[in-house]
Amino acid sequence: MSERTPRTWLLPAVCAVLFFQGSNVARKPITIERAPQRVIKDQYPSFSAVAVDAETNMLVVTDENLFQILEYDRRENTAPKARLSEPKRIISGPNTRAEMMCGAYIDPVTKEIYVVNNDTQNWLPIFSRDARGNVTPSRYLAAPHGTFGIAVHEETQQMFLTVQHQNSIVVYRKQASGDEKPLLTTQGSDTQWTDPTGSTLDLKNTLIFVSNFGNAQVLPAGSRGGRRAPESYGRFDPPSITVYPLDASGNVKPLRTIEGPHTMMNWPSHIVLHEARQELFVANDADDSILVFRAGDKGDVAPVRMIKGPNTGIKNPPGIALDVKNNEISIASMGTHSVLIFPVTANGDVKPARVIRGGPSNQAALNIGNPGAVGYDSKRDQILVPN
Amino acid sequence: MHDIRYDEVHDEFLVVNPFAEAILTFRAESSGQQAPIRIIQGPHVKIGGTRLAVDPVHNEIFVPDSGRIRVYPRDANGDIAPIRVIEGPDTQLARAASVAVDPVNNILVVGLNKTGDEPDGAILMFNRTDSGNVKPRAVIRGPKSEIIRINQMAVYPPKKLIVAAMPGVEEMMEPTTAFLGVWTYDDNGEVPPKWKIPIGPKTTLKKPFGVVLNPKNKEVIISDMRLNAVLTFSTPEIF
Numbered sequence: 001m002s003e004r005t006p007r008t009w010l011l012p013a014v015c016a017v018l019f020f021q022g023s024n025v026a027r028k029p030i031t032i033e034r035a036p037q038r039v040i041k042d043q044y045p046s047f048s049a050v051a052v053d054a055e056t057n058m059l060v061v062t063d064e065n066l067f068q069i070l071e072y073d074r075r076e077n078t079a080p081k082a083r084l085s086e087p088k089r090i091i092s093g094p095n096t097r098a099e100m101m102c103g104a105y106i107d108p109v110t111k112e113i114y115v116v117n118n119d120t121q122n123w124l125p126i127f128s129r130d131a132r133g134n135v136t137p138s139r140y141l142a143a144p145h146g147t148f149g150i151a152v153h154e155e156t157q158q159m160f161l162t163v164q165h166q167n168s169i170v171v172y173r174k175q176a177s178g179d180e181k182p183l184l185t186t187q188g189s190d191t192q193w194t195d196p197t198g199s200t201l202d203l204k205n206t207l208i209f210v211s212n213f214g215n216a217q218v219l220p221a222g223s224r225g226g227r228r229a230p231e232s233y234g235r236f237d238p239p240s241i242t243v244y245p246l247d248a249s250g251n252v253k254p255l256r257t258i259e260g261p262h263t264m265m266n267w268p269s270h271i272v273l274h275e276a277r278q279e280l281f282v283a284n285d286a287d288d289s290i291l292v293f294r295a296g297d298k299g300d301v302a303p304v305r306m307i308k309g310p311n312t313g314i315k316n317p318p319g320i321a322l323d324v325k326n327n328e329i330s331i332a333s334m335g336t337h338s339v340l341i342f343p344v345t346a347n348g349d350v351k352p353a354r355v356i357r358g359g360p361s362n363q364a365a366l367n368i369g370n371p372g373a374v375g376y377d378s379k380r381d382q383i384l385v386p387n
Numbered sequence: 388m389h390d391i392r393y394d395e396v397h398d399e400f401l402v403v404n405p406f407a408e409a410i411l412t413f414r415a416e417s418s419g420q421q422a423p424i425r426i427i428q429g430p431h432v433k434i435g436g437t438r439l440a441v442d443p444v445h446n447e448i449f450v451p452d453s454g455r456i457r458v459y460p461r462d463a464n465g466d467i468a469p470i471r472v473i474e475g476p477d478t479q480l481a482r483a484a485s486v487a488v489d490p491v492n493n494i495l496v497v498g499l500n501k502t503g504d505e506p507d508g509a510i511l512m513f514n515r516t517d518s519g520n521v522k523p524r525a526v527i528r529g530p531k532s533e534i535i536r537i538n539q540m541a542v543y544p545p546k547k548l549i550v551a552a553m554p555g556v557e558e559m560m561e562p563t564t565a566f567l568g569v570w571t572y573d574d575n576g577e578v579p580p581k582w583k584i585p586i587g588p589k590t591t592l593k594k595p596f597g598v599v600l601n602p603k604n605k606e607v608i609i610s611d612m613r614l615n616a617v618l619t620f621s622t623p624e625i626f
Contacts, residue, residue, distance in 0.1 A: 027578065027579050027581065028579065029568075029579050029580045029581065029582060029583045030581065030582045030583075030624070031582075031583055031584075031585055032582055032583070032584045032620070032622055032624070032625075033584075033585060033587070033589045033590060034589065034590065034620065034621075035589060035590065035591070036590065036591065036618035036619055036620050037606070037619050037620060037621050038618070038619040039591070039616055039617070039618050039619075040616060040617040040618075041614060041615065041616035041617075042615070046615075064615075065615050066615075067613075094559075094560040094561045097560075099560055120560075120612065121560065164406065165406075195406050195407075213406075214407075215404065215406035215407035216407065217406075217407075217408070218430075227406070228435070233408055233428075233429055233430040233432065233433070234404070234406070234407040234408025234409050234428050234429075234432075234434065235407065235428065235429075236407050236409070236426075236428070266420075286420065368615045368616065368617070369615060370596075370612055370615070371596060371597060371610035371611070371612060371615065371616075371617065372388065372389035372390065372437075372538065372539070372596050372597060372610070372612070373388070373389055373390040373391050373438070373538070373539040373596065373597035373610060374391070374539070374597035374598065374599050374608055374609065374610040374617055375391035375392060375393045375400060375599055376393060376599040376600070376601050376608055377393045377400070377415055378393065378395050378601070378603065379395065379398060379415065380415070380416075383599075383608060383617055383619075384391050384393060384400060385391075385610060385617055386388035386389070386390065386391040386402055387388065
């Protein structure tokens with residue numbers, strides 16, 4: 001067999017490579033266009049945040065499952081045998097810039113609805129009193145990625161947003177829109193924010209309360225950085241509520257902290273302050289409970305009241321709203337497709353005064369929210385869904 | 388959480404908690420508020436990313452973090468530095484957001500993301516044991532690949548397949564460019580997928596975020612962010 005020269009083997013090799021690459025570029029994908037064999041999906045809303053306007057009996061709730069904003073009459077009470085209560089209006093669709101919504105606010109004057117998106121869209125859209133369907137918002141603000149909570153100071157016309165992904169609070173003009181920048185940012189090693197979620201204002205004592213899940217980012221002392229700042233690292237801290245001056249800005253230490261095993265906090269989400277009663281209400285998501293603290297509490301204190309138990313119907317409550325006029329709190333109960341209304345003095349395993357159900361009472365919520373991945377346990381033949 | 392991986396050999400599942408920069412390993416039968424059996428977390432760890440892959444054969448965990456891939460011992464617990472890092476200009480790693488590992492053919496597959504005006508994403512293939520500033524053994528990118536950004540990925544070693552969830556343009560709630568794509572380890576360059584499961588009325592898919600394979604039943608399982616649902620497709624042709 002004669003020995004091949006480089007030229008004799010090189011040419012076919014180059015041609016083969018070119019043919020191979022060319023054939024792949026020209027490859028036409030085989031489209032598998034068929035219906036799924038099985039679908040796991042909740043057909044009913046997952047209520048994440050709630051806001052109430054007592055003057056107009058307007059109750060607005062955000063839905064992280066079907067990406068809706070729903071308005072009910074706050075006096076609605078779903079009959080036990082009814083499948084669900086129909087909302088007065090629904091805002092939903094790709095034009096709304098509203099998707100994984102975590103927070104809601106109703107303007108007490110204009111009755112506009114403000115909602116904040118969390119992980120999938122970086123917008124804070126605002127809708128008019130009459131908006132419904134797949135509408136474009138009246139205006140929208142480019143909010144930081146991972147915004148969770150919204151609290152508004154009506155006297156100064158400022159919006160306070162808690163941002164999970166940055167471990168920060170940003171303050172905007174209430175009328176801000178487009179790419180407008182925040183007026184103030186509070187962030188840094190001294191803030192002791194560990195995944196901030198909800199916030200509420202105490203205008204009487206000029207304070208802001210912030211709830212924290214406990215996913216800490218440890219920063220070098222004095223650092224004004226946020227999450228993933230250089231030289232930072234992660235740590236699990238106990239969940240907490242931290243308290244600051246209302247005009248805090250920059251790298252500010254909390255005035256005091258509520259934290260520890262006696263507090264019973266487990267994923268404290270939205271919080272509301274009853275100024276007249278000087279009580280702080282906490283939607284305690286992972287404990288299926290509502291905790292009430294004295295506004296001046298600090299350290300490892302037990303709540304003064306707790307609404308929890310099978311009679312309450314509370315299951316994974318991220319949202320809470322206060323109605324001072326009617327002395328009620330409204331709870332967004334994500335695990336039961338419902339909004340539960342209790343008197344502000346409720347305590348223990350008590351039934352709600354009213355229930356507004358968005359789904360049948362006998363159907364548990366699936367709680368699938370933003371499923372960024374999926375796993376398969378081949379031993380148990382089970383599908384694993386992180387949220 | 389943006390990822391979850393079941394380790395069939397050790398009967399565990401793993402997730403990343405990006406806010407606390409931790410890799411958590413749970414017993415597979417865990418339920419309720421059960422604690423993880425191992426936590427990799429601390430100043431030496433430097434997780435960075437939100438997704439991971441586990442190699443139960445060689446006992447390693449891979450975590451993408453934009454410009455690098457960090458590799459940790461699977462059974463590590465505590466403040467452990469990565470045992471190797473793939474990083475440097477030759478790697479072409481930028482916005483690396485997802486990863487899948489094939490312990491049989493010794494391939495590491497990396498998905499690159501895209502936000503805003505950044506360049507479109509890509510699939511990079513490395514050798515499983517690569518370290519430092521190495522060139523990828525193959526790169527799939529370009530308009531004909533239809534890759535814009537990649538979320539979770541899976542591999543199928545017997546047929547050397549890469550399966551990738553493509554959610555399309557990030558800023559769009561219902562992008563028209565989303566699909567599930569399947570390529571092979573032999574693909575390199577501007578290569579269209581071999582198979583694709585499109586979005587649309589027939590498949591009902593809108594925005595595939597996650598994917599995992601069930602070879603026993605010849606199924607592709609997809610999580611869809613816009614539907615908040617998990618859909619199982621019978622796809623015997625790819626297995």
